[in-house]
Amino acid sequence: MYKQYFKQAIATIRENPLVSFLTILGTALAVAMMMVLVLVYQVKTASFAPVSERHRMLYVSAIEGLNDKNAGFRGGALGYRIINECFYPMTTPESITAVGAHVRQKQTSAPGSKTVRECDVRETDAAFWKVFDFRFLNGVPYTPEMVTSAIPVAVVSERVAREFFGTTQVAGLSIQLDFVDYRIQGVVASVSEAVSEAYGEIWIPYTLNRDIMSGGMVEGIGGQLQLCMLAKSTADFDAIRQEAQNRVATFNTGQKEFLANIWKQPLSSTQQMFYYAPEDRMHGNFSGMLSLAALFLFLPVFNLLAMMFSQMQKRNPEFGLRKAFGATTKDIVGQILAENFIITLLGSIIGLFLSFLFFYITKDSLLQRPDVNLQLSMIFKPALFAAALLTCLVINLLSTTFPAWRTSRAEVVDSLNTNI
Amino acid sequence: MIKQLFKQIWVERKQNAWLLIELAVVFFFLLLMTDFLWVKLKNYMEPKGFNIENTYMMKLKMLEPIAQHYVNPEEITQTSVEDLFTIVERIKLHPDVEVASVSLFSEPYSMGGFWIGLRADSIQTPSVRNRMVTPSYFDVFQIRTPDGKPIQVQETGYSQLVLTEDIGELLFGEADRAIGQEVFFEGFEGEIPQPNKIAQVCNLLKRQDFYPYEGAYFEMLSTSKYEEWVKNNDITWTNICLRIRPGSARHFEEHFISEMGDRLRENNLYVASIVSSDKLRDDVVGKMIREDVLPMTYVMIFVLITVFMGVFGAFWLRTRQRRAEIGIRMAMGANNTVVWRSILVESLCLVSLIIIPAFLVYLNMLNADILDTWRLPFTAGRTLIALGSALLIMCVIVISGTFWPANRAASIQPIDALRDE
Numbered sequence: 001m002y003k004q005y006f007k008q009a010i011a012t013i014r015e016n017p018l019v020s021f022l023t024i025l026g027t028a029l030a031v032a033m034m035m036v037l038v039l040v041y042q043v044k045t046a047s048f049a050p051v052s053e054r055h056r057m058l059y060v061s062a063i064e065g066l067n068d069k070n071a072g073f074r075g076g077a078l079g080y081r082i083i084n085e086c087f088y089p090m091t092t093p094e095s096i097t098a099v100g101a102h103v104r105q106k107q108t109s110a111p112g113s114k115t116v117r118e119c120d121v122r123e124t125d126a127a128f129w130k131v132f133d134f135r136f137l138n139g140v141p142y143t144p145e146m147v148t149s150a151i152p153v154a155v156v157s158e159r160v161a162r163e164f165f166g167t168t169q170v171a172g173l174s175i176q177l178d179f180v181d182y183r184i185q186g187v188v189a190s191v192s193e194a195v196s197e198a199y200g201e202i203w204i205p206y207t208l209n210r211d212i213m214s215g216g217m218v219e220g221i222g223g224q225l226q227l228c229m230l231a232k233s234t235a236d237f238d239a240i241r242q243e244a245q246n247r248v249a250t251f252n253t254g255q256k257e258f259l260a261n262i263w264k265q266p267l268s269s270t271q272q273m274f275y276y277a278p279e280d281r282m283h284g285n286f287s288g289m290l291s292l293a294a295l296f297l298f299l300p301v302f303n304l305l306a307m308m309f310s311q312m313q314k315r316n317p318e319f320g321l322r323k324a325f326g327a328t329t330k331d332i333v334g335q336i337l338a339e340n341f342i343i344t345l346l347g348s349i350i351g352l353f354l355s356f357l358f359f360y361i362t363k364d365s366l367l368q369r370p371d372v373n374l375q376l377s378m379i380f381k382p383a384l385f386a387a388a389l390l391t392c393l394v395i396n397l398l399s400t401t402f403p404a405w406r407t408s409r410a411e412v413v414d415s416l417n418t419n420i
Numbered sequence: 421m422i423k424q425l426f427k428q429i430w431v432e433r434k435q436n437a438w439l440l441i442e443l444a445v446v447f448f449f450l451l452l453m454t455d456f457l458w459v460k461l462k463n464y465m466e467p468k469g470f471n472i473e474n475t476y477m478m479k480l481k482m483l484e485p486i487a488q489h490y491v492n493p494e495e496i497t498q499t500s501v502e503d504l505f506t507i508v509e510r511i512k513l514h515p516d517v518e519v520a521s522v523s524l525f526s527e528p529y530s531m532g533g534f535w536i537g538l539r540a541d542s543i544q545t546p547s548v549r550n551r552m553v554t555p556s557y558f559d560v561f562q563i564r565t566p567d568g569k570p571i572q573v574q575e576t577g578y579s580q581l582v583l584t585e586d587i588g589e590l591l592f593g594e595a596d597r598a599i600g601q602e603v604f605f606e607g608f609e610g611e612i613p614q615p616n617k618i619a620q621v622c623n624l625l626k627r628q629d630f631y632p633y634e635g636a637y638f639e640m641l642s643t644s645k646y647e648e649w650v651k652n653n654d655i656t657w658t659n660i661c662l663r664i665r666p667g668s669a670r671h672f673e674e675h676f677i678s679e680m681g682d683r684l685r686e687n688n689l690y691v692a693s694i695v696s697s698d699k700l701r702d703d704v705v706g707k708m709i710r711e712d713v714l715p716m717t718y719v720m721i722f723v724l725i726t727v728f729m730g731v732f733g734a735f736w737l738r739t740r741q742r743r744a745e746i747g748i749r750m751a752m753g754a755n756n757t758v759v760w761r762s763i764l765v766e767s768l769c770l771v772s773l774i775i776i777p778a779f780l781v782y783l784n785m786l787n788a789d790i791l792d793t794w795r796l797p798f799t800a801g802r803t804l805i806a807l808g809s810a811l812l813i814m815c816v817i818v819i820s821g822t823f824w825p826a827n828r829a830a831s832i833q834p835i836d837a838l839r840d841e
Binding site: 018023025029030105106114117152176177179180208210295299303305306310311313355 | 441446481487796
């Protein structure tokens with residue numbers, strides 16, 4: 001029977017090449033645009049060095065500290081005191097690091113180099129090098145002891161090393177940031193700004209920043225740091241969240257005026273993309289993406305519907321004949337759906353290829369970063385193909401069911417009597 | 421003929437219903453998109469009120485105690501404001517520098533600063549952006565009076581303001597009348613308001629290309645006022661802006677900091693970076709184009725292609741199904757041109773039916789501020805431009821979608837068409 005449908009579908013395509021071409025192209029475009037959305041999402045949440053373990057990571061990037069008059073600190077980054085007393089002692093995560101929430105620009109120069117420019121400096125602790133897997137080209141990361149005693153040491157990116165020294169073998173040399181001499185401990189492969197939680201050109205211990213070390217605002221709750229945790233496995237996420245909440249509650253019992261609140265954090269990277277913790281609502285990104293997806297899906301479906309109605313009308317006598325010989329409404333709707341599915345599937349395959357092409361051309365604007373290093377593993381994921389197939393099915397069902405149902409319900413006599 | 425066509429559309433209303441709904445939805449999307457792009461284009465084309473060519477901005481920082489050259493505060497004899505003006509004087513001596521100014525939260529494309537209402541007699545403005553600048557600021561960014569003359573303000577002890585044209589008009593009816601008048605800041609209760617004298621009125625200003633004009637007042641930074649300000653604020657929030665001589669840009673940006681060396685540092689205050697205004701513009705405007713305008717354009721291209729195919733397909737099938745009818749008409753004496761034209765006009769009649777409902781929805785959205793009425797107010801001109809361009813696109817799509825099928829239908833032999841019947 002399905003072989004018959006297949007034959008019929010081919011015949012339909014042949015009989016009216018133009019309309020079939022338009023149907024296929026319409027489906028292809030819809031699938032392509034949907035897949036571009038999926039691709040953007042995939043790349044934005046992909047795991048790659050230095051976030052090879054992104055799927056195991058959890059983040060706390062905002063906090064609230066309010067007193068009983070509801071005044072205080074809202075939605076900014078975390079203070080050093082709460083991190084030190086409340087989060088550093090956490091035991092469930094494999095490791096936990098506090099990093100500056102934003103990069104800081106520092107005027108950079110090196111002895112013997114004429115270059116002077118501002119570099120993006122990220123302030124971190126020593127555990128940072130455990131949570132993120134930077135590739136060291138030379139030297140080693142700074143140690144916890146160096147961080148605790150606030151020794152001016154730095155790790156620089158390959159690009160900075162080449163720019164200021166002309167080589168990557170620079171461990172042990174010194175580099176000047178805002179007129180303070182730092183000893184270079186190591187050189188790492190440069191990272192993309194797309195890894196916003198770890199990006200920097202130079203990394204230094206945050207203990208050198210007096211602002212951070214002064215504890216923070218509202219009794220040490222608000223400040224300039226954010227937390228990244230590496231769970232042993234994704235199964236631990238709930239336990240980690242529970243521990244974090246418990247520790248915050250304990251911390252709050254010792255507070256004089258301001259109470260800390262981390263909402264539903266820590267969040268995974270996927271949750272961070274779609275959920276805005278401080279206001280407990282969907283992120284603007286997500287609602288924007290949803291409305292785009294709706295547009296991409298419904299406009300082509302609308303088009304296909306108009307064409308399907310006309311086509312069904314044309315095939316009316318055929319269905320009348322089949323019904324006269326005993327076919328039920330269900331049989332006919334099923335047949336039309338199956339035939340049409342073959343055409344939509346063809347469109348979806350073309351659409352998938354189109355989406356790769358389109359994504360590649362426009363990736364800078366779509367990913368909002370010019371320097372994302374795309375890898376094939378970020379793109380070719382089973383989820384992508386599943387999403388494509390799903391879109392294809394949805395388009396097929398939406399655009400065919402109603403016209404097919406309406407046609408197949410017509411009286412046999414009327415159908416047979418239709419003028420083509 | 422047109423009446424006849426409408427009658428025909430009415431008779432075939434059942435078959436036409438779906439097509440009409442589709443055309444209405446499509447036209448509505450077209451309206452939204454032409455409106456979006458027009459608002460962006462209009463804002464982008466408007467004069468910004470300043471000129472950033474050959475200008476640069478410098479950021480300041482203070483040395484940390486562990487830094488080289490750090491001077492113990494007890495050993496410093498002059499104030500940080502004096503440090504700053506020492507640095508500015510040295511910068512002015514650089515051969516490439518034409519003019520330099522000191523300002524707070526006032527550079528084009530910058531955010532920050534504060535907003536406050538102004539009052540003159542009984543008229544009170546909404547909150548207006550405060551910009552604190554030294555008089556040479558107007559030369560750096562070539563901000564002029566409304567009739568294009570350079571702005572000249574003397575530094576005096578008196579509190580002097582320069583208003584933008586729109587605020588001057590708001591307060592005094594006419595921008596010219598504002599000069600020499602006194603205005604007050606909207607103050608806290610119980611505070612005795614200090615009068616400020618309006619020294620000049622300058623042209624309309626934007627914060628960035630894609631924003632509407634933004635009312636502002638410039639407060640002249642005298643040394644004494646600055647000293648007062650620094651007591652409660654951080655001097656490193658100050659920026660130094662400068663305009664360099666034309667033609668020296670390339671050399672300048674690369675070498676300025678290393679050439680100036682220690683001269684960019686006075687006690688613990690130093691120039692941390694120099695950025696061209698073009699770069700600052702790209703961070704704001706370029707980003708907006710990349711992340712907002714371009715994706716919207718992609719969506720628009722997608723919608724246009726989809727719509728074109730849909731309308732084309734629908735008209736194609738429609739015309740083909742009417743071969744019999746066309747055959748009769750040709751047998752009754754209609755020639756190719758008449759048939760062809762009547763099909764085309766019928767399509768346009770269909771379009772004309774959906775213009776009004778879609779346009780009404782669009783007007784309602786504008787009225788309810790669902791669309792962007794902040795960047796461009798809801799005016800007849802705006803709606804007409806959106807309507808006109810959407811209609812043009814729609815007609816192009818419909819005519820090209822009908823053209824070929826109509827042509828083919830008109831070229832068949834009456835006998836073939838009649839046999840179908």
